Amino acid sequence: MSVGIGTVVKVGIAQMDVVTTPNTIRTSGLGSCVGVVLYDERKKIAGLIHVMLPDSTLGKVVPGNVAKFADTGIEAMIELLLKQGVQKFSLKAKIAGGAQMFKFSSDQSSMRIGPRNVEAVKQALRKSGIRITAEDTGGSSGRTIEFDPETSKLMVRTVNQGVSEI
Template sequence: MEHVMDKVKVGIADLNVVRQPQKISTSGLGSCVGLVLYDEQQVLAGLVHVMLPDSSLSRTEVTKPGKFADTGINALIKLMEEKGSIKCNLKAKMAGGAQMFNLASKNENMRIGHKNIVAIEKILTHESIPILSKDVGGHKGRSIEFDTDTNLLKIRTVYEGVTYI
C-alpha cells in the first residue's frame, strides 16, 4: 500500500495539486494571494502562491510560473487537467492580497496586493472559473489550508484567528 502524505505545503511562487484525502496549504500571504482551484467530481485541489500580477513585469525568463498570476493560473489549470479535471468543473477560492505597509505616498505601483487580486479575478473570469468565496485585502498576513474532504479553505489571519470559507 502506498503511503500518501496528508498535507502538501506549497512554497512562495510555487504550485501543486493534491487528491482527496490530502490537504494543501501555503503560508506567508502578505501581498501575495493563495488561489485554490478545486474539482468536486475528480476530488482534486490545486493551489498557486501568486507573488505578482503579470509575467510581463519579469526582466528575465519566467522559471517559476507560480510567481505570476497569468502564468501561475495557466500552469495550475494545465496540471489539474493532466490529473483528470475538466476546466468547466473547476471552482475557486482565494485569500491574501493585503496592503502590508502603510505607504505615505499613494503610488499605485506599490499596491501589489490589490493588483494581484484584480489580475486573478480577471483571469478567472476569462477562464469562466467561478470564485465561490474569498478573504482578500486588508493589512494583515494570512496562511491557508484547503481540505479536499470538506472543500473548506481554512484561513489563519495574523492577530485575528481562524476563519473558514
C-alpha cells in the same frame, strides 16, 4: 474518514502543487501575495498557487517560474489539473491574500501590489471561465491558508482574527 490519515502538502512562495483527498494543501505567511485554490468538488482534487506578481510581462528576465505570476500561474495550474483528468467546466476557485502589510503615504505601485494581485487573479479566472465561490482578500493582515479537497473548505488564519473557514 477523519484526522491524521492525510498529509499536509506545503506550497512555498511562487510555487504550486496539487493534492487529492485525504491530503490537504497549505501555504503560510501570505502578505501581498495571493493564494489561489482551483478545485473539483466531485473528484476531490485541488491545486494551490502562491502568486507574487500580477503579470508575467512585468518580469524583465525570461519568466522561468510560471507560478510567480497570476496569469501564467493560473494557466499552468489548469493544464496540470486537466492532465489529472479534471474537466475545466467543473473547476471552481477560492482565493485569499492580497493584503497591504505596510501603509505608506507615497503611492508607489509596488506598495499597492496586493490589490493588483487580487485584480489580476480575478481577471485570469474570468478569462478561463472559472467561478470564485469564496474569497478573503485585501486588508492589512498576513494569512495562512489550508484547503481540504474532501470538504472543499478553505481554512484562513490571521494573527488577530484567528481561524475562519470559507
